[in-house]
Amino acid sequence: MLRRGEEVKEIEKQLSDPAITLNAFILSISLFKDLLNVSGTAKADLEQQNLLFMEDGGPAYLEKLLDKALA
Secondary structure, eight states: OOOHHHHHHHHHHHHTOTTOOOOOOEEEOSOGGGOSSOTTOOHHHHHHTTEEEGGGOHHHHHHHHHHHHHO
8 A cells, every 4th residue: 555645645735825735746767567465466457556567558557647747
């Protein structure tokens, strides 16, 4: 489980400013199929935790990043 995003959201709450939104993403150069410690975890589940894979190509992972950041 990735916890960095939870920490960032806690900082966002502490700021108490509705005009500020904080997000954290991890961009992985590793191929999903090469990950060792995620057996039984779907790629989509990791993407929900803001772990994006550069193997998908710039247009794909950047679109996912921007969609989530601007939501």
